[in-house]
Ligand code: SF4
């Protein structure tokens with residue numbers, strides 16, 4: 001069972017007012033559900049579908065389109081490593097592997113202490129400062145092995 | 157008003173088409189084929205696959221012809237080097253990750269990807285890496301298999317689920333390279349119309365599980381025929397190989413042309429996957445007397461012998477000692493000949509095929525299914541298209557969501573159509589007479605006044621009712637769709653007065669579609685399988701007309717109705733009964749008493765396709781080949797007469813042949829050489845059918861003229877009170893995938909079978925102390941059945957809804973045999 005928390009409900013009320021067509025509210029509602037549970041469960045998709053008169057399949061199709069929505073539990077920190085062309089040319093493959101080895105997990109996995117999840121990501125639209133990764137809501141640019149060491153060490 | 161026309165040039169040919177048509181379709185009108193994948197005429201433009209690139213003068217780049225609306229003086233070229241290069245490039249990309257397993261792919265031979273590649277694609281690939289792989293052959297549902305490797309992400313299937321089915325159950329998951337067709341949480345994609353995606357998938361990604369690896373398409377013999385499951389009479393293509401049934405497809409632009417008067421190119425899953433009965437073990441193959449089958453006896457010889465016995469009984473005990481119980485599942489030819497046999501050969505009007513009240517003819521225009529789309533208001537009464545006439549459901553959804561039609565639903569039960577309706581009025585079970593009378597009066601001068609009595613009796617709020625009347629009055633084209641089978645008592649007659657009133661008082665035009673669900677329900681009425689009407693709606697009282705058409709010996713007194721036939725069997729008045737494609741022991745009320753009555757007969761003949769409870773007690777059983785094997789015409793709910801071609805050849809004689817022999821045996825001239833000769837006779841004797849001939853039946857069938865419009869009998873009205881305060885009024889509803897003789901346990905649709913349930917309102921649940929999930933015995937004065945309680949307000953308080961889910965459930969045994977109301981109580 002999934003239920004929106006009381007504070008989420010208040011926000012939903014506001015969100016729904018913004019959109020003349022209900023289904024337009026799908027992204028904010030997905031974001032809300034993710035903020036609440038850390039990731040989006042099938043039950044949450046059903047609930048969101050009911051709110052915006054859409055099938056749960058439609059909700060899932062939208063949800064799975066965006067890599068920022070997680071459908072599995074993630075760690076406290078989520079690293080999304082850009083692997084697209086600019087970052088690729090500037091050596092992201094090596095950095096990604098380096099990070100994975102350092103964390104002792106495979107790409108797509110979460111560390112045993114549930115602290116860090118490592119994911120691949122398509123272009124983060126910051127090509128001019130490639131290689132790039134996103135750590136929760138922060139961008140880290142012009143990455144090097146040293147920089148990655150620093151960043152990972154700074155996480156509590 | 158005609159749409160504005162534009163003239164343009166395609167490959168040097170001048171084309172004049174309606175403005176706004178897409179270039180792909182415009183090219184088709186002059187036989188120029190522009191290759192497509194994602195475009196489908198019924199889904200509209202989308203433009204995701206880029207297969208349809210063409211060059212357009214004054215446009216800098218190649219344009220997608222499926223999204224290009226043609227305009228005046230446009231110059232389109234489809235065969236320039238630039239276009240060729242474009243197509244070639246698109247195909248190379250499309251094939252990048254395609255497994256190319258054509259030799260083991262069901263689509264091979266009828267695959268647009270194969271065809272387009274052959275014609276426009278590269279010979280070689282430059283792909284140096286491993287191709288992407290997915291699981292092969294994953295069940296998407298029990299009837300559809302998906303091979304995700306083959307998918308080219310054209311989105312036809314997912315758009316179909318969204319635009320046509322309207323439930324977006326099948327979607328594109330993930331993004332880009334990871335795109336895949338799927339459902340929510342990997343649930344089966346198992347709707348009533350899922351099979352159509354198999355037809356429209358342009359590759360072998362979506363395949364019919366039943367048909368997988370059974371045949372190559374070039375080995376199939378395809379017969380353009382009709383579905384025989386419901387009264388939509390959808391156009392299907394039956395594929396056989398070496399005279400064995402292989403598959404059913406919709407007749408559509410994929411293989412022919414769609415019949416937009418009927419099905420718009422779609423069929424439901426019952427029509428596609430529900431044809432295993434053609435080769436069922438349960439088929440009757442040999443004639444049988446006294447329980448002993450004899451393959452050497454000869455069907456025709458046996459039939460002639462029994463016909464002679466009927467004649468003898470009629471001579472000995474009078475013509476009314478014999479009777480005929482027909483079926484709305486026979487073809488027009490079969491039913492026509494049967495009534496002729498009984499009327500002219502045996503001299504009786506003891507002929508019927510149904511238990512509900514209705515008479516032929518309408519006081520207003522008989523609308524075709526297509527009219528649903530041009531109407532601005534459709535009113536459905538006691539009809540549940542989703543379960544009864546699935547394609548009508550799709551057409552209504554299309555009309556409402558893309559053509560601006562408004563829908564009003566007037567019913568005693570909740571239906572899946574309700575959420576598309578702007579007026580959704582639910583009346584109390586059994587109050588349809590009052591509702592229809594008030595509607596009739598409301599349309600007249602007096603109008604409708606808010607009134608408590610009406611509200612209590614019908615459960616409908618006065619204001620909502622008033623709004624409905626106002627809408628009916630001011631609409632420019634109203635189409636009324638009603639299911640006579642689900643109206644109680646004789647309120648169908650009130651409904652016809654309502655239609656007259658509507659015609660008189662509405663500002664625009666109006667018409668109706670009588671929507672009884674059985675395959676040829678309308679044809680059976682038109683062919684006069686009725687105790688009180690001759691073919692074409694001529695009442696038995698019109699002796700002069702009858703003599704003129706049928707000769708002096710034709711009987712002109714009213715015969716016994718279906719339920720009277722049973723009563724007369726019981727009282728001994730009826731000596732011999734002929735039952736054709738009908739199973740009263742399951743479908744008629746009466747239970748054990750009914751069986752005793754039938755056993756009392758001197759001679760009970762059952763002429764049927766599959767073994768039933770009734771064939772088991774019959775003295776003589778004759779095989780009827782039925783749909784798939786025998787040809788003939790049927791009349792759908794829109795009055796459209798179409799020819800049902802056969803798909804499989806059998807040694808057994810067709811029913812029209814058997815009937816011809818029997819007529820001859822009874823000294824009636826009959827020398828039919830094929831079923832069309834019977835059709836011609838129908839054209840010459842049945843009012844309304846005069847234009848039904850081979851030529852008119854070709855392609856899209858022919859809408860018969862209105863059969864004569866006899867005076868609508870007065871309704872006797874009815875006032876029924878519950879016998880005790882705990883009794884609920886029973887309403888039996890339909891379920892599309894009921895487990896009966898046609899869909900038996902071995903059917904691919906068996907996963908749809910349901911268990912016996914009774915739906916009651918929460919108010920009643922409270923006062924009766926019942927809750928969802930309780931196993932109960934439902935009792936009426938005539939029988940009892942078991943069911944599980946579901947509390948979910950599918951009908952108003954006071955009503956109890958039981959869907960007919962299987963023959964075994966025995967719901968008919970609960971019903972009042974004289975057609976009156978049935979009240980039920982519960983035993984835990
Ligand atoms: S499964 Fe077929 S119809 Fe559906 S997207 Fe793939 S190729 Fe198109």
Ligand code: SF4
Nearest residue numbers: 383385386390424427
């Ligand atoms: S809607 Fe009726 S006629 Fe059409 S395919 Fe389904 S069962 Fe057959």
Ligand code: FES
Nearest residue numbers: 082084087124126
């Ligand atoms: S390619 Fe990495 S940010 Fe654009």
Ligand code: FES
Nearest residue numbers: 194203205206222
């Ligand atoms: S058919 Fe035109 S883009 Fe697919």
